Amino acid sequence: MKILVCISHVPDTTSKINFTDGDTKFDTNGVQFVINPNDEFGLTRAMWFKEKQGANVTVVNVGGPETEPTLRKALAIGADAAIRVNTAATDSFSVAKQLANVAKDGGYDLVIAGRESIDYNGGMVPGMIAGLTQSNFVNNCINLEIDGTSAKATREIDGGKETVSTSLPLVIGGQKGLVEESDLRIPNMRGIMMARKKPLNVVEPVDADAETTSVSFEKPAPKGAVTLVSPDNLDELVSLLHNEAKVI
Amino acid sequence: MSVLVYTESEQGTFKKTAFEVASYAKAVANQLGTTVTAIAINTDDTSTLGNYGVDKVLNVKNAQLNEFNANAYAVAIQQAAESESAKVVVVSSSANSKYLAPLLAVGLNAGYASNVVEAPSSTSPFTVKRSAFTNKAFEITQINTDVKIVGVSNNAFGLVENSGSASAEDFSPSIPELGVTIESTDKATDKVTIADAETVVSAGRGLKGPENWGMIEELADVLGAATACSKPVSDLGWRPHSEHVGQTGKPVASNLYIAIGISGAIQHLAGINASKVKVVINTDPEAPFFKAADYGVVGDAFEVVPSLIEKLKAFKAQQ
Ligand SMILES: Cc1cc2nc3c(=O)[nH]c(=O)nc-3n(C[C@H](O)[C@H](O)[C@H](O)COP(=O)(O)OP(=O)(O)OC[C@H]3O[C@@H](n4cnc5c(N)ncnc54)[C@H](O)[C@@H]3O)c2cc1C
Numbered sequence: 186m187k188i189l190v191c192i193s194h195v196p197d198t199t200s201k202i203n204f205t206d207g208d209t210k211f212d213t214n215g216v217q218f219v220i221n222p223n224d225e226f227g228l229t230r231a232m233w234f235k236e237k238q239g240a241n242v243t244v245v246n247v248g249g250p251e252t253e254p255t256l257r258k259a260l261a262i263g264a265d266a267a268i269r270v271n272t273a274a275t276d277s278f279s280v281a282k283q284l285a286n287v288a289k290d291g292g293y294d295l296v297i298a299g300r301e302s303i304d305y306n307g308g309m310v311p312g313m314i315a316g317l318t319q320s321n322f323v324n325n326c327i328n329l330e331i332d333g334t335s336a337k338a339t340r341e342i343d344g345g346k347e348t349v350s351t352s353l354p355l356v357i358g359g360q361k362g363l364v365e366e367s368d369l370r371i372p373n374m375r376g377i378m379m380a381r382k383k384p385l386n387v388v389e390p391v392d393a394d395a396e397t398t399s400v401s402f403e404k405p406a407p408k409g410a411v412t413l414v415s416p417d418n419l420d421e422l423v424s425l426l427h428n429e430a431k432v433i
Numbered sequence: 434m435s436v437l438v439y440t441e442s443e444q445g446t447f448k449k450t451a452f453e454v455a456s457y458a459k460a461v462a463n464q465l466g467t468t469v470t471a472i473a474i475n476t477d478d479t480s481t482l483g484n485y486g487v488d489k490v491l492n493v494k495n496a497q498l499n500e501f502n503a504n505a506y507a508v509a510i511q512q513a514a515e516s517e518s519a520k521v522v523v524v525s526s527s528a529n530s531k532y533l534a535p536l537l538a539v540g541l542n543a544g545y546a547s548n549v550v551e552a553p554s555s556t557s558p559f560t561v562k563r564s565a566f567t568n569k570a571f572e573i574t575q576i577n578t579d580v581k582i583v584g585v586s587n588n589a590f591g592l593v594e595n596s597g598s599a600s601a602e603d604f605s606p607s608i609p610e611l612g613v614t615i616e617s618t619d620k621a622t623d624k625v626t627i628a629d630a631e632t633v634v635s636a637g638r639g640l641k642g643p644e645n646w647g648m649i650e651e652l653a654d655v656l657g658a659a660t661a662c663s664k665p666v667s668d669l670g671w672r673p674h675s676e677h678v679g680q681t682g683k684p685v686a687s688n689l690y691i692a693i694g695i696s697g698a699i700q701h702l703a704g705i706n707a708s709k710v711k712v713v714i715n716t717d718p719e720a721p722f723f724k725a726a727d728y729g730v731v732g733d734a735f736e737v738v739p740s741l742i743e744k745l746k747a748f749k750a751q752q
Pocket of ligand 1: 198222636637638639640662663664665666677678679680681682683693694695696697698699700701704714715716717720732733734735
């Protein structure tokens with residue numbers, strides 16, 4: 186089985202979010218970039234397939250050279266090869282088109298992407314890859330098992346979960362649950378050394394016009410101070426929620 | 434060239450978000466000087482949509498669509514959009530709508546903006562405000578394609594009454610072969626879900642153990658709220674993963690979010706920033722959650738929550 190894992194290079198979860206150039210660009214100053222958490226669960230599940238069922242795992246990112254350390258980290262975790270599509274990630278559609286092209290070109294059986302990236306939160310890329318490659322698609326995937334060309338997946342739904350059966354080629358939008366968090370891997374020294382020798386192929390993009398343009402960014406208005414209520418006076422809290430906030 | 438809106442239902446009845454997306458579609462239609470057509474799938478009574486500005490309903494009755502299938506639903510909506518020559522398609526931000534929308538975007542060659550929080554600031558170019566960076570910022574996005582898909586964030590636009598009456602006509606899309614088949618569903622049907630809830634009562638590690646959740650459920654019951662939790666609580670198995678709220682869990686966009694014994698780590702706050710009013714109950718006055726909250730009680734959850742339940746019951750009895 187050939188697996189392609191899409192890796193988004195995102196600001197780490199504790200990053201302060203700021204913008205520059207008249208609020209049109211994300212300010213990368215002092216920001217540490219990591220593998221998108223949803224993708225990390227998918228990558229670890231891919232490692233499980235590799236170790237238990239003999240899969241070959243390639244990781245891919247659409248982005249400039251600055252994303253290579255993130256791809257190297259994925260190699261150090263155990264992926265066999267990496268591909269960087271050499272173009273700035275401008276909108277979800279153009280990214281999905283590049284990834285769909287890589288997926289088709291390489292004849293992958295399974296494409297694992299994260300449910301959404303934690304920066305732009307588009308939640309579009311996995312579904313768009315599935316649409317563009319005409320593959321089956323399971324979103325919000327929290328468990329995946331594969332037997333030959335059949336797949337059984339569990340996905341989170343509002344208020345519960347659902348188990349579905351489908352077949353390869355398959356695209357999933359993965360998230361926490363695909364593996365336990367305690368099973369996520371940190372690259373060790375041997376992995377890091379081996380990653381240096383693994384191929385990281387830079388490929389040029391195919392034509393893909395962006396369908397949407399990011400015009401600018403805004404930060405939420407600063408919040409006023411909290412109104413503290415004494416634990417001995419909860420009637421006041423009920424009254425504030427009813428009369429002032431109008432939420433009960 | 435009307436605005437098409439997909440109005441979700443469950444067991445034949447519209448979800449609240451159906452009326453919210455209809456209200457949104459009406460606002461867009463007013464800006465464009467056109468009408469609103471809704472597509473309703475296996476819904477019993479579609480007349481209520483008229484109250485939210487829908488002019489016409491395409492009524493789909495099809496047993497193949499009894500269970501949600503993203504691909505089949507996307508195709509049905511695509512065919513409706515094509516038959517109406519819709520230039521704008523409006524969907525919600527439910528998990529199902531977010532599942533089908535990217536497939537629909539590919540099918541319609543349409544640019545799609547998800548998590549949209551306001552009516553378009555301009556329709557030419559078509560510009561919307563969406564939340565990004567897990568609610569830590571907004572992105573102003575322009576959709577450049579001829580057909581546009583807007584995914585509206587839950588509770589962001591609200592319900593707007595636009596009374597009128599919706600005419601209904603039957604619509605029979607041709608459904609493709611389903612590549613994904615549902616084997617089983619495991620869902621508590623009697624509970625308000627986090628995604629639909631207007632009020633969410635959430636508790637964290639400060640509750641000490643799963644045996645203490647009785648009072649959290651009781652508080653949620655009094656308020657008609659959904660229950661939720663912080664990440665360590667679901668990691669420890671005290672509560673199901675589907676209740677885990679935050680950056681790596683579920684986003685919450687309720688009107689009221691009550692956080693009990695939750696410290697307010699940045700990854701938790703990221704998931705609840707879109708909630709309108711936040712109440713925090715925590716023993717530690719230095720807990721970061723107090724900086725994000727509107728109302729706070731510095732106190733022990735084991736004393737505050739039971740007492741709050743009593744006060745709320747008394748308040749409800751008076752109403
Ligand atoms: C990559 C990554 C992603 C993450 N994603 C998420 C996420 O999506 N969601 C999430 O929630 N977390 C997430 N986290 C974890 C997050 O950083 C915090 O660890 C977590 O939110 C803390 O949960 P908590 O507040 O329940 O527990 P704690 O930090 O243990 O806080 C418990 C709180 O309870 C209070 N307390 C104790 N006893 C009482 C009492 N009797 N009455 C009232 N208050 C009391 C304490 O004062 C304290 O503030 C993530 C972390 C990482 C690294």
